[in-house]
Amino acid sequence: MANHTIAHNVYVPFLEKKGILSWILTTDHKRIGIMYLISISFFFLVAGVFALLMRYELLTPASDFVQPHTYNVLFTLHGSIMVFFFIVPGLAASFGNFLIPLMIGAPDVAFPKLNLGSYWIYLLGAAIVLIALAKPADTGWTFYTPYSATTDTDVVLITLGVFVLGFSSILTGLNFIVTIHKMRAPGMTWHRLPLFIWASYATAILQLLATPVVGITLLLLITERTLGVGFFDPAKGGDPVLFQNFFWFYSHPAVYIMIIPAMGVISEIIPVFARKPIFGYKAIAYSSLGIAFISFLVWAHHMFTSGISDIAATIFSFLTFLVAIPTAIKVFNWTATLYKGSIHLHSAMLYALAFIFLFTIGGLTGLFLGALAADIHLHDTYFVVAHMHYVMIGGTVMGFFGALHFWYPKWFGRMFNETVAKIAWLFIFIGFNVTFFPQFFLGVQGMPRRYATYPPQFESLMSLSTYGSWILGFGIFIMTLNLIAGLINGEKAPQNPYGSLSLEWQVPSPPPLENFEEIPHVTDWSYGYGKKK
Amino acid sequence: MGDASTEHSHGHHMDPAVEYSSSKLGMWLFLGTEILLFGGLFAAYAIFRAKYPEMFFEQHVELNKKMGAVNTCILIFSSLTMAMGVSAIQRGKQKVTAILILITILCGLGFGVVKYFEYSAKFHHHIYPDTSIFFSLYFLMTGLHMLHVFIGLTILSVLFVLTLKGKFTAKYSTPVEVGGLYWHLVDLIWIYLFPLLYLIG
Ligand code: HEM
Numbered sequence: 056m057a058n059h060t061i062a063h064n065v066y067v068p069f070l071e072k073k074g075i076l077s078w079i080l081t082t083d084h085k086r087i088g089i090m091y092l093i094s095i096s097f098f099f100l101v102a103g104v105f106a107l108l109m110r111y112e113l114l115t116p117a118s119d120f121v122q123p124h125t126y127n128v129l130f131t132l133h134g135s136i137m138v139f140f141f142i143v144p145g146l147a148a149s150f151g152n153f154l155i156p157l158m159i160g161a162p163d164v165a166f167p168k169l170n171l172g173s174y175w176i177y178l179l180g181a182a183i184v185l186i187a188l189a190k191p192a193d194t195g196w197t198f199y200t201p202y203s204a205t206t207d208t209d210v211v212l213i214t215l216g217v218f219v220l221g222f223s224s225i226l227t228g229l230n231f232i233v234t235i236h237k238m239r240a241p242g243m244t245w246h247r248l249p250l251f252i253w254a255s256y257a258t259a260i261l262q263l264l265a266t267p268v269v270g271i272t273l274l275l276l277i278t279e280r281t282l283g284v285g286f287f288d289p290a291k292g293g294d295p296v297l298f299q300n301f302f303w304f305y306s307h308p309a310v311y312i313m314i315i316p317a318m319g320v321i322s323e324i325i326p327v328f329a330r331k332p333i334f335g336y337k338a339i340a341y342s343s344l345g346i347a348f349i350s351f352l353v354w355a356h357h358m359f360t361s362g363i364s365d366i367a368a369t370i371f372s373f374l375t376f377l378v379a380i381p382t383a384i385k386v387f388n389w390t391a392t393l394y395k396g397s398i399h400l401h402s403a404m405l406y407a408l409a410f411i412f413l414f415t416i417g418g419l420t421g422l423f424l425g426a427l428a429a430d431i432h433l434h435d436t437y438f439v440v441a442h443m444h445y446v447m448i449g450g451t452v453m454g455f456f457g458a459l460h461f462w463y464p465k466w467f468g469r470m471f472n473e474t475v476a477k478i479a480w481l482f483i484f485i486g487f488n489v490t491f492f493p494q495f496f497l498g499v500q501g502m503p504r505r506y507a508t509y510p511p512q513f514e515s516l517m518s519l520s521t522y523g524s525w526i527l528g529f530g531i532f533i534m535t536l537n538l539i540a541g542l543i544n545g546e547k548a549p550q551n552p553y554g555s556l557s558l559e560w561q562v563p564s565p566p567p568l569e570n571f572e573e574i575p576h577v578t579d580w581s582y583g584y585g586k587k588k
Numbered sequence: 589m590g591d592a593s594t595e596h597s598h599g600h601h602m603d604p605a606v607e608y609s610s611s612k613l614g615m616w617l618f619l620g621t622e623i624l625l626f627g628g629l630f631a632a633y634a635i636f637r638a639k640y641p642e643m644f645f646e647q648h649v650e651l652n653k654k655m656g657a658v659n660t661c662i663l664i665f666s667s668l669t670m671a672m673g674v675s676a677i678q679r680g681k682q683k684v685t686a687i688l689i690l691i692t693i694l695c696g697l698g699f700g701v702v703k704y705f706e707y708s709a710k711f712h713h714h715i716y717p718d719t720s721i722f723f724s725l726y727f728l729m730t731g732l733h734m735l736h737v738f739i740g741l742t743i744l745s746v747l748f749v750l751t752l753k754g755k756f757t758a759k760y761s762t763p764v765e766v767g768g769l770y771w772h773l774v775d776l777i778w779i780y781l782f783p784l785l786y787l788i789g
């Protein structure tokens with residue numbers, strides 16, 4: 056890697072400038088990344104509080120804490136905010152913004168102004184959803200017709216908000232694709248790119264291909280409610296299942312928009328703390344693209360019970376199994392990287408290991424659901440709730456927390472308390488499993504999702520799950536406090552605390568305004584651990 | 589060396605060649621997403637047409653083929669003037685470019701006027717988006733297209749003003765080219781809408 060010893064510039068860290076205008080008008084990708092980071096973390100905490108309220112209601116069989124309607128509103132807000140405002144923009148917009156230019160050796164993204172524009176569009180979408188809270192929707196985050204076309208809650212505004220958000224997602228993806236194509240430093244060939252970049256690239260492609268389709272779908276739902284259009288209304292000759300087809304054509308690829316960046320993060324953390332070159336670099340890189348491609352062919356596995364034909368169901372079931380292959384390839388390669396490594400259990404590494412373990416459970420249970428016969432029984436039960444949380448929290452959120460702990464010193468130039476970080480990790484890991492593992496059993500026993508009440512025989516598993524949510528919530532609380540405390544009085548971070556080889560660690564912490572004094576010349580990939588000094 | 593780096597710290601300017609190819613790639617990608625956005629409507633069209641062929645056959649005759657044809661000609665002509673505008677600025681002819689962009693804008697406005705008369709005639713006959721699946725498709729597809737015409741007109745107006753101000757030269761014509769690409773897309777989508785809605789029975 057390039058190494059510059061002669062300093063030409065005075066080092067001005069990008070965080071130096073103060074004042075609100077230096078933030079809201081910034082075109083610096085590192086600052087825009089921070090604004091996304093704060094925004095998505097905020098929505099994560101808000102939607103997390105909704106989740107805790109839901110779990111509290113479910114402590115006992117009767118609906119004694121909130122009314123069933125309120126419960127419906129809670130899971131709608133929880134699901135929509137978590138999905139559209141936290142996890143979809145999530146890692147891609149926050150860490151993607153911060154890392155892509157640094158990792159490829161560029162001064163910024165290709166279109167810095169557009170980048171700021173995307174952020175403002177994101178906020179606009181959030182503002183619209185906020186207004187929608189006056190009469191919050193109760194449809195679930197999937198907005199299925201016919202119910203969503205007839206409920207008298209405010210479906211129009213919340214879907215409009217999500218529609219606007221889609222634009223932000225499209226523009227960010229577009230910016231990243233062009234950046235990765237056009238802005239790589241000399242010598243940064245495709246096969247030297249860090250795997251996080253490959254992951255961001257695959258994610259951006261998905262954002263571009265899938266988001267317009269959900270955009271038009273939500274627009275059609277809006278016209279259904281406002282202009283009396285009847286595409287989804289059988290009374291007018293329409294077809295409600297058409298909505299499901301459109302919706303999942305986006306939303307299945309969207310689950311990979313959520314997870315692929317986290318897979319990229321794991322591919323960066325593991326080799327650093329195993330002190331070994333990443334195993335199967337090309338397999339990991341191209342499996343991201345493979346996942347992106349196959350994910351467009353499996354959407355109807357959400358609709359096995361919606362009355363699609365047997366042949367269609369069989370084909371979609373088969374295709375669903377295919378998507379497991381590139382995913383498993385990644386898991387095998389990460390484990391092979393760990394094999395005989397000299398493993399250092401830094402908090403970021405703990406999150407990465409948790410990811411491999413939990414995501415594997417989430418992925419395997421996905422195969423249960425992809426199997427036709429099993430899904431007829433498991434569809435719309437707590438088994439699905441458990442599955443999706445093992446993938447989204449066990450996968451994406453672990454990746455997100457891992458990224459936070461890993462790049463924290465680089466981004467903010469300070470260290471957090473490592474012992475507290477490890478304790479928080481332990482609470483999160485235990486709390487998560489206690490919350491969601493019992494839900495697999497509940498689902499198999501037939502407990503349907505989206506109900507505020509349940510038969511008494513489920514009480515012990517249900518209340519266990521609620522206790523787990525308190526442990527999990529407590530862990531996230533400590534982690535948040537620890538990271539905030541580090542910002543205020545953490546030690547100054549060195550340039551490269553873990554001896555990492557990729558480009559972002561070769562600049563000071565926090566990085567200077569212009570990233571690199573001189574655009575580096577890259578001569579090797581960034582995973583040559585344990586080979587050279 | 590010292591001087592060069594001081595200049596560097598005042599913000600980075602991209603290499604013009606990289607900027608040019610980046611902008612073009614960016615616009616092509618964006619056009620792809622626009623086509624996918626319309627793609628949802630085209631899919632709905634295909635599905636409902638297969639389901640209700642008689643409805644499409646009976647109701648498409650209500651559309652005014654003449655006005656549709658006039659509008660098609662207007663848009664194709666405007667694409668031509670836009671393309672000429674791009675090639676004019678590449679040869680550095682700012683005045684010619686401005687005039688050509690202005691003609692393109694006038695064509696776009698003309699398209700809007702014709703569409704206005706078409707829509708009013710429909711409303712006059714009590715035909716609305718909720719009249720039937722066919723008319724839902726008609727209003728949504730042409731309506732979404734109209735929205736794109738307005739966005740295109742906004743872009744063209746900005747380009748027109750900037751051209752008059754002399755911002756573009758033979759060496760720097762990227763925004764005109766990229767804006768032109770967008771206008772061609774608006775044209776292209778109409779070229780599909782016209783036969784699908786007005787002609788095929
Ligand atoms: C990354 C974090 C999370 C994401 C992305 C997420 C996502 C989702 C989604 C998409 C749904 C489905 C909503 C629906 O079907 O309408 C859901 C439901 C739910 N989640 Fe989460 N969630 C997260 C964290 C949590 C946490 C921390 C808890 C508990 C402490 C939780 C508890 C629940 C509950 C109780 C439901 C409702 C189940 C039902 O009644 O059907 N979630 N979540």
Ligand SMILES: [Cu+2]
Nearest residue numbers: 307354356357
């Ligand atoms: Cu799926």
